[in-house]
Amino acid sequence: MGYASTIKVPFGPQHPALKEPEHFLFECEGDIVVNVTPRIGYVHRGMEKAFELGTYSHDMYLAERVCGICTSAHTTCYTQAVEELMGVEIPARARYIRTIIAELERLQSHSLWVGIVAHEAGFDTLFMYVWRDREVVMNLFEELTGGRVLHAINTLGGVRRDISPDAVLKIKGGLDYFEKRTKEYLRVIKTERTFLKRTSGVGLLKPDDAASLNAVGPTLRGSGIRNDVRVDDPYIAYGEIPFNLITSDGCDVLSRTVVRTEEMLESINIIRYALDHMPAGEIRVRAPKNAPPGEVVSRVEAPRGELMHYARSNGTAKPERYKVRAPTLANIPSLCKTLMGVHVADIPIILAGIDPCFACMDRMLIIGKKTNEKRYFTR
Amino acid sequence: MLAYDLFQLIVFPGALFLFCLAFLYEWVDRKFFAKVQNRYGPLYTGTLGLLQPVADFLKLLYKEDLVPKACDRNIFSSVPIVYVVLPLTTLFIIPISGQTGLVAFNGDLIFVMFIFALMTITVFLAGWSSMSRFSIIGSVRSALQMLSYEIPLGLALIGPAIAAKSLSISSIVQWQSANATWGLWLQPIGFGVFFICMLAELELVPFDIPEADTEIVAGWRTEFSGRKLAMFRLGRDLEIVLASALVTSLFLGGAQPLGLIPPVLVFLVKSLFVVIMLSFARALFARFRIDQMIAGMWKYLLPIAILQIILIQLGLGV
Numbered sequence: 001m002g003y004a005s006t007i008k009v010p011f012g013p014q015h016p017a018l019k020e021p022e023h024f025l026f027e028c029e030g031d032i033v034v035n036v037t038p039r040i041g042y043v044h045r046g047m048e049k050a051f052e053l054g055t056y057s058h059d060m061y062l063a064e065r066v067c068g069i070c071t072s073a074h075t076t077c078y079t080q081a082v083e084e085l086m087g088v089e090i091p092a093r094a095r096y097i098r099t100i101i102a103e104l105e106r107l108q109s110h111s112l113w114v115g116i117v118a119h120e121a122g123f124d125t126l127f128m129y130v131w132r133d134r135e136v137v138m139n140l141f142e143e144l145t146g147g148r149v150l151h152a153i154n155t156l157g158g159v160r161r162d163i164s165p166d167a168v169l170k171i172k173g174g175l176d177y178f179e180k181r182t183k184e185y186l187r188v189i190k191t192e193r194t195f196l197k198r199t200s201g202v203g204l205l206k207p208d209d210a211a212s213l214n215a216v217g218p219t220l221r222g223s224g225i226r227n228d229v230r231v232d233d234p235y236i237a238y239g240e241i242p243f244n245l246i247t248s249d250g251c252d253v254l255s256r257t258v259v260r261t262e263e264m265l266e267s268i269n270i271i272r273y274a275l276d277h278m279p280a281g282e283i284r285v286r287a288p289k290n291a292p293p294g295e296v297v298s299r300v301e302a303p304r305g306e307l308m309h310y311a312r313s314n315g316t317a318k319p320e321r322y323k324v325r326a327p328t329l330a331n332i333p334s335l336c337k338t339l340m341g342v343h344v345a346d347i348p349i350i351l352a353g354i355d356p357c358f359a360c361m362d363r364m365l366i367i368g369k370k371t372n373e374k375r376y377f378t379r
Numbered sequence: 380m381l382a383y384d385l386f387q388l389i390v391f392p393g394a395l396f397l398f399c400l401a402f403l404y405e406w407v408d409r410k411f412f413a414k415v416q417n418r419y420g421p422l423y424t425g426t427l428g429l430l431q432p433v434a435d436f437l438k439l440l441y442k443e444d445l446v447p448k449a450c451d452r453n454i455f456s457s458v459p460i461v462y463v464v465l466p467l468t469t470l471f472i473i474p475i476s477g478q479t480g481l482v483a484f485n486g487d488l489i490f491v492m493f494i495f496a497l498m499t500i501t502v503f504l505a506g507w508s509s510m511s512r513f514s515i516i517g518s519v520r521s522a523l524q525m526l527s528y529e530i531p532l533g534l535a536l537i538g539p540a541i542a543a544k545s546l547s548i549s550s551i552v553q554w555q556s557a558n559a560t561w562g563l564w565l566q567p568i569g570f571g572v573f574f575i576c577m578l579a580e581l582e583l584v585p586f587d588i589p590e591a592d593t594e595i596v597a598g599w600r601t602e603f604s605g606r607k608l609a610m611f612r613l614g615r616d617l618e619i620v621l622a623s624a625l626v627t628s629l630f631l632g633g634a635q636p637l638g639l640i641p642p643v644l645v646f647l648v649k650s651l652f653v654v655i656m657l658s659f660a661r662a663l664f665a666r667f668r669i670d671q672m673i674a675g676m677w678k679y680l681l682p683i684a685i686l687q688i689i690l691i692q693l694g695l696g697v
Contacts, residue, residue: 128417
């Protein structure tokens with residue numbers, strides 16, 4: 001009779017470090033993690049089935065609500081897919097407005113994340129300050145779209161509201177303040193000794209692993225790989241706007257933080273350029289009710305990484321099949337790889353490091369009780 | 380004379396005064412911490428939220444008191460009381476209203492060190508007896524933490540004792556006012572070491588590892604609720620008073636009479652300054668990992684503490 005050399009530490013579905021229910025089972029040798037088993041599916045909402053039941057204009061509201069933080073990324077992806085099915089070309093001004101809203105959303109999503117990572121590292125002061133300044137962007141959203149969280153600005157065939165010259169000045173004023181503060185936070189992140197101790201060298205993800213396990217977004221760019229849908233496959237107005245692709249080759253939580261913070265500065269430049277070069281004209285064309293038979297894949301760079309929507313139409317007013325692949329799902333395999341060999345105390349900060357949004361990506365898991373067979377049900 | 384002694388023990392500067400001080404210092408800590416983080420802090424209960432800590436305490440007193448089935452009942456229900464009594468007893472030793480503590484005796488400095496160790500053992504028992512996963516991790520972390528800061532803390536406490544040639548806190552205070560100097564000017568390194576050890580003893584950021592809320596919920600306190608949690612909160616507040624009182628007495632001159640100003644006011648101002656320093660430190664840093672903390676304590680803090688003792692032995696800072 002020997003002793004088990006590992007102990008099993010369950011993590012979630014209810015845990016203070018996880019804002020959404022998801023379960024990870026860690027096998028630990030002492031303080032070191034040797035194996036990770038993720039178990040997803042606690043917040044499956046049956047959204048893809050619901051897409052099939054609604055018409056294209058109804059599904060707009062559903063796409064809006066896939067994610068609370070990257071709501072406009074999902075609607076951009078949805079409208080892009082459906083407009084391609086319908087053969088609708090949206091006006092140039094609408095493309096610019098969509099870009100501005102998408103980048104503002106990246107600002108608020110990334111600053112939310114920087115706050116959370118600071119909180120996980122026990123650095124509550126940074127958390128409070130970052131979230132205070134995030135309000136600037138949230139108020140801009142309210143000004144521009146009427147909603148702080150769900151913007152509902154995108155619609156089939158264009159956008160719902162125009163940006164007035166008055167609003168342009170307000171956005172620019174807000175951005176000037178936000179840029180100054182973000183530069184300050186970048187300085188704090190790069191120099192604060194205790195924060196560096198918790199993040200630098202923690203949660204290493206080698207570039208080879210990141211690429212072969214299909215990591216996306218800032219997690220991939222934090223491992224030094226140049227990959228961004230905005231550059232690789234430009235959509236809406238990104239093809240006409242010059243900007244830099246941010247990478248960092250530290251491969252750890254620190255470099256993911258730095259990538260996100262520098263991306264915020266880059267987003268500010270994108271918004272400024274888009275505001276200055278916004279063409280005049282219509283903001284919306286009329287979209288037909290039905291889509292001819294066909295299928296389409298649409299890709300968008302959401303704040304968390306590459307977001308993919310797939311739609312198949314059959315000539316009616318409802319999609320025949322609709323699929324959403326949220327970036328968090330793509331990041332789970334590389335996350336499990338990253339978690340191997342870390343200290344138990346580092347688990348929360350590494351988990352938070354991929355900016356998880358579990359409810360957006362959840363699949364249903366069916367476990368056969370007798371055979372112990374596991375099957376994922378994605379509809 | 381007996382009546383006066385009783386008054387001293389129970390009202391001023393005894394238990395009642397110390398409880399009020401504990402609540403006041405919690406308010407100062409919370410308010411200052413909030414201001415540093417650009418928040419308001421307590422605002423509604425009483426003027427400027429002054430009564431908020433009292434209100435929290437009373438609220439917890441009449442909340443439901445859950446006891447987990449698996450826990451060790453005797454230890455589980457006695458540790459909260461011990462946790463309040465220990466710092467309260469120790470505060471009687473420290474000179475607050477005059478230059479002599481209420482129950483000062485020769486060698487009470489050693490007694491203080493003993494109490495600090497006992498408090499950590501209480502914390503360990505609290506977590507261990509509640510038999511919850513998070514509590515046990517928290518209590519093991521707090522015991523590990525004690526193993527690393529205990530020795531630097533002892534060395535930092537011994538510094539002023541060597542200088543004053545006495546093991547009594549009251550005589551150290553008297554020595555400082557007799558020589559018209561402060562321990563801070565004579566032994567700045569010792570002061571720094573002692574301050575860092577107090578952060579660790581009080582489990583404040585960057586050493587709040589035993590109760591890291593994002594990792595292990597509330598650490599060793601997870602399973603306590605109602606009256607027991609209220610006792611722990613009161614004990615924590617008294618511990619903050621104790622820490623600031625010790626720093627004040629050993630390094631800032633303690634309760635010196637200053638012209639017409641009574642010593643107790645001098646003491647209050649100095650210890651308030653220490654509380655503000657503690658909460659400022661807690662706002663400035665991120666949390667260390669337990670292994671980083673232990674390594675740092677043994678690698679850097681211990682040699683520095685020994686260096687201070689060597690300097691004293693060489694005749695510097697006496």
